[in-house]
Amino acid sequence: MGVVPGPELLARARLLVAPELSASLVREVERITGRDAEPLADEVPGDGPLLCVGAALPGPVRAADRLMWFHSVNAGTDPLLAAGPWPAGALLTRTVGRMGERIAQYVVGWVLAECQAVPEYAAQHARAEWRRLPTELVAGQTALVYGTGRIGGAVAGLLRSCGVRTVGVGRTAWSGTPPVGFDRMPSGFDRVIGVDADAEAEAEAEELAGARWVVGALPLTGATEGFFGAGRFAAVRGATFVNVGRGATVDLAALEGALRGGGVRRAVLDVLAQEPAAPDAPVWRLPRTVITSHSAGITADEDVAQDFAACWEAVRAGRRPELAVDVGRGY
Secondary structure: OOOOOOHHHHHHOEEEEOOOOOHHHHHHHHHHHOOOEEEOOOOOOOOOOEEEEEOOOOHHHHHOOOEEEEEEOOOOOHHHHHOOOOOOOOEEEOOOOOHHHHHHHHHHHHHHHHHOOHHHHHHHHHOOOOOOOOOOOOOOOEEEEEOOOHHHHHHHHHHHHOOOEEEEEEOOOEEOEOOOOOOOOOOOOOEEEEOOOHHHHHHHHHHHHHOOEEEEOOOOOOOOOOOEOHHHHHOOOOEEEEEOOOHHHEOHHHHHHHHHHOOEEEEEEOOOOOOOOOOOOHHHHOOOEEEOOOOOOOOOHHHHHHHHHHHHHHHHOOOOOOOEOOOOOOO
16 A cells, blocks of 8 residues: 655655656645655665656666655556556555546547537538438436546546436446445445446446447556456447547457447547557558547646645645555456
8 A cells, every 4th residue: 555654754765756857846746745856766865755746767877776756747556566566655646637638638529519410510521511410418318437536536426417317337336325445435426336246236237228429538457457448248128338538448359349349339549558559550450430539638847846745734744645656456
């Protein structure tokens, strides 16, 4: 889980920042911590615990056994954890900022565009063709959102404001009261079903069959790699699939089969397992699919500064930050 550093360690910590951080962001991090920054590189400073801010952890820093805390400028920390065993006791926090809001607007934008036949009208315009097309209302339809954390909850909340029934899929189901280990309900959902219990499999299959949209907002862990595979896609009955989580959570061969078979109506993929996709990559030839450039939830400097400051204040008060990562679970 990582240990919250005590005040003595925090006072002695050397601040290392990645070279790709902007000068203005470095100045803000220095202001928050009250100390000068040093470069986060392969060369490790001579003494003292290390507080690092960046996207990647250089091997020598990882191996130095002095890492006290690493704040990731990204929301997804799977590349950090996949690079090797996480240093024992080191706290890992992440940046979310307004990413949930941005990703929610991305998803709703595609949902509304599809219902108003925007892609078809754009194609007609290119052909100078005048023809009315049928459209549909989103209200009363169902979206199944996989991932009930900050991002999934934001997506569900914005869809719900449009009248969409939102069903979340998380590790644990709930109804009425929070399940054991949770102090509050996931926000934005009309219902949350779990994937850890066999009893929930039937409920998930029923919701997949009735969904108009299936949204992937999952982190990448050992349990979620290839999560959207042939079994789940076989249960879909005409839904559009939108993935804003991690690319490797989707089995692309299974998705292609569902698209060609008609079970999946369309696909919108903002993330891929291999990025960027080469111009000749098979993923570009998936039918009825749009690929965007991992741009649904771009992180701004203000997001990093805001979330790092919140984590800093929590650590100074001896509290575990809300944005701390459970390195065992991977999120």
